Amino acid sequence: MSDICVIGMGYVGLPAAIMFGKAGHTVHGVDINTALVNSINKGEIGAEEPGLRDALAEALANDRLSVSETPSAADVFVIAVPTPINDDHSPDLSYVVNACRSITESLAAGNLVVIESTIPPGVTVNTVAPVLEESGLKAGGDFSLAYCPERVLPGNVMAEIVGNDRIIGGIDSESTNRAAELYRSFVTGTLHESDATTAEMVKLAENTYRDVNIALANTIANISESVGVSAWDVVEMANKHPRVDLLKPGPGVGGHCIPVDPWFLVAADETSSGLIQSARSVNDGQPSLIARMALTVADGVASPRIAILGAAYKPGVSDARDSPTAHLVRVLSEADAQVTVHDPQVKSFTPSLTENVVDAVTDADVIVVMVAHPEYDVLDPARLASHMRARSVIDTSNILDRDVWTGAGFDFHRYAEPN
Incomplete structure (x- = not known):
């Protein structure tokens, strides 16, 4: 078993550190966020990830995991830090570069360094290796x-980090073999061995595939609405074809991966990536489309009051990073709308979340259901209507029963179908 130092204790790094510890390795986690380090060492985490809190408690109790702000000597270093994009959509590799530079003083001959962060193709060989070689050692x-x-x-996460297949790409065959041996200690899925640049491309291709297919669904939805038919019916019936599997349309794409990763392919080859750029434009434009819809529904009301239900980037999670709702709030606020937001799972958001749905809709003119959380399937429209200034609702994800809401006196609108 090895001594492993994991740099980055976020959504990826912490679960990885815990699983390495559970496999019998001794793990030291590192993060530059002092508050996060202190919380983890107390067994406290903000993410509502099933099984993560208990697994962390076990790792700490068994002395398999310690966390600090400073890297220490180890046999293996795992880099799992964010890779956001800049305002011009270019990759921001500063976190990866700084993380690699932080271990150069601890790096020793015979060590293994693994990058888990999502990065553009060629970065492991052309950027990471030279930074690590500032240690005086040769990659x-x-x-x-x-x-x-x-x-x-x-x-x-806790199930998929173990059961999913993994791509292992080293800069040479020995690096690939050593990394595969490391992950084999806890991964039950198949390990597919390749080279570093191919592995980088695989990760980006996976998320870009999803983004492009979501954009196709949204494009079909917008065209369907413009010609006066329901996109929900179109998708359902098109999927009866044995070789068609359209996704459902929605109010946008969020999270830390899908809205970001396609831009790494654009950065690698802008000339060949027109389809990818178009898909990004479609999906990034969805919140503005929903905003226009909400403002149209509230037509004639000065500074309309709009209650948004759902802040997470998708149903069933507490993660609101780059969520479509965040974009929607900005657009509506710029249009002088007064906005309230509720989410049953997200803990922190701007503007501050209301404690319950009733507080969110009180004196509102329009409700916009942005996230298909199961809690919103069972809302009582009659109860909500009694607290509102006007009675309009927009269903962006096809989760509300039109008859129930219209029966409660609501002016009902659903994205992607005639209203």
């Missing part, structure tokens, strides 16, 4: 270097 000669991207779904 592929003195130490091994591999890329192994995470493949987990928020809300099911």
Whole structure:
């Protein structure tokens, strides 16, 4: 078993550190966020990830995990830090570069370094390796270097980090073999061995595939609405074809992966990535489309009061990073609308979340259901109507019963179908 130092204690790094510890390795986690470090060492986490809190408590109790702000000597270093994009959509590699630079003083001959952060193709070889070589050691000669991207779904991380297949791509065959041996200690899925740049491309292709297909669904939805038919019916019936599997349309794409990763492919080859850029434009434009819909429904009301239900980037999670609701709030606020937001799972958001749905809709003119949380399937429209200034609702995800809401006196609108 190895001593492992994991840099980055976020949504990816902490579960990885815990699973390495559970497999018998001794793990030291590192993060520059002092408050996060202190919380983890107390067994406290903000993310509502099933099984994560108990697994952390077990790792701490068994002395398999310690966390601080400073890297320490280890046999293996795992880099799991964010890779956001800049305002111009170019990749921001500063977190990865700084994390790699932070371990150069601890790096020793015979070590293995694994990058889990999502990065553009070629970065492991052309950026990460040179930074690590500032230690005076040679990548592929003195130490091994591999890329192994995470493949987990928020809300099911603890199961998927073990059971999902993984891509292992080293800068040479020894690096690939050593990284595969490391992940084999807890991963039950198949380990697919390749080279670093191919592994980088695989990760980006996976998320870009999803983004492009969501954009196709949204485009079909917008065209369906413009010609006067229900996109929900179109998708349902088109999927009766044995070789068609359209996704459902929605109010946008959020989270830390899908809205970001396609831009890494654009950065690698802007000329060949027109389809990818178009898909990003479609999906990024959805919140503005919903905003226009809400303002139209509230037509004639000065400074309309709009209650948004759902702040998470998708149903069933507490993660609101880059959520469509965040974009919607900005657009509505710029249009002088007064906005309230409720979410049963998200803990922190701007503007501050209301404690319950009734507080959110009190004196509102329009309700916009942005996230298909199960809690919103069972709302009592008659109860909500009694607290509102006007009675209009917009269902962006096809989860509300039109007859029930119209029966309660609501002016009912659903995205992607005639209203």
